Amino acid sequence: MGEAATGERRQRTDKQRNRTHILEVAEEFFAEQGITGSMDAIAKRAGVGPGTLYRHFPNREALLAALLQARDEELEARRDAIRREVADSRAALAQWLQALGEWVTAFDGLPEPLRAALTEDTSPLAITCQGFVTTTEDFLRAAQRDGGAKPWVRGRDLFLSTLATAWARGAAMADESSPDALVSLIRTGWETPATGTAPGSGEDPA
Amino acid sequence: MGEAATGERRQRTDKQRNRTHILEVAEEFFAEQGITGSMDAIAKRAGVGPGTLYRHFPNREALLAALLQARDEELEARRDAIRREVADSRAALAQWLQALGEWVTAFDGLPEPLRAALTEDTSPLAITCQGFVTTTEDFLRAAQRDGGAKPWVRGRDLFLSTLATAWARGAAMADESSPDALVSLIRTGWETPATGTAPGSGEDPA
DNA sequence: CCGTGAAACGGAGACTATCTCCTTATCGGT
């Protein structure tokens, strides 16, 4: 009873194979060229026609969403690891935000559709996004309870600021240190002043 | 001898007229559709052929740069007004950043090419950008001298964070308060803790 | 093993956008 009970013919093997292969190729392609690379080029590299690509993934966003699902699981694993290993709630939030920041930098241009998905809930990326906001809220709440984060900050804002920072990092920053400076700026924004040190010298447990 | 001494024929009046008209139309068009609207559509609305549009402005960025030059002057006026009227250097920096933030929100999608121009100095927008960074550095230096801003913050980072915030504001944010929250977050980042109040309650002179 | 129908594939091509090139129209100077 591994299949649906509707007695339907089982999915063709070539379909599943193509889908998997397209995803592998697309991951490689997006990593190289950024997420704005040509769709037809992905189809060609995967050795399928454009029609096949678009039947599996009706548009770029759908392809991206399917692609991110795998990485999504990695991030969830990292989230669980932080929950398990990092006792200090303030440090846990910081590490989660860093993990998030690295995740959205996986492909060039990724912050753009994610921000869009944050407002249009028709997007296949919306669910993923919402999950991240929720997780951020969890970490934030804990940090606020322990006095490690300012009480007026919201999880949604932290997520957005992480996206914005990743966006600012951009394709290739001439000034390598600016992204880090932004992270520090924002961290100083949400963190409780108790730490009192200059940014960059924040605690780094583990 | 109002013209160059090279004895060259003076510029045709229709050329100047077209250029001006294209700029007017483009400003209206970008304000409506955002800066990614079709170039040919701008040409059509201006009643000229694509060739004419592209002879005047070889690409979208050049058109944008010419367009922003006018607004640039407005911003410089505002900068001078702040210098003249705002005595407190911390408040002056805050107001300058706000002015900058409003300026880069003039057209939808404007932060993108500005960030790009920040790294590629071949862009016609690069000069404008650099000017803003310099101005930001001026205001920041003054604020730091008076103890109103943390000493390790750099002007370039503040400019980038302003761009990033404007980017986050995006087309149409479902949550209207998030952009303001980001501004507060960042302000808390650069400001000296002396103020000690929650964001949003910052001083607002004038 | 083979026939058959449903499902998936492939790619031509419709559509849109950017930008170029060359012919035609227009302007400024004499």
Added chain:
DNA sequence: ACCGATAAGGAGATAGTCTCCGTTTCACGG
């Protein structure tokens, strides 16, 4: 009024997204 320079106009080259439909391939039943 004429002429040469200069700008305008728009067809079209190129590239990208996405669709439609004829063809192929697969799963299942005999």
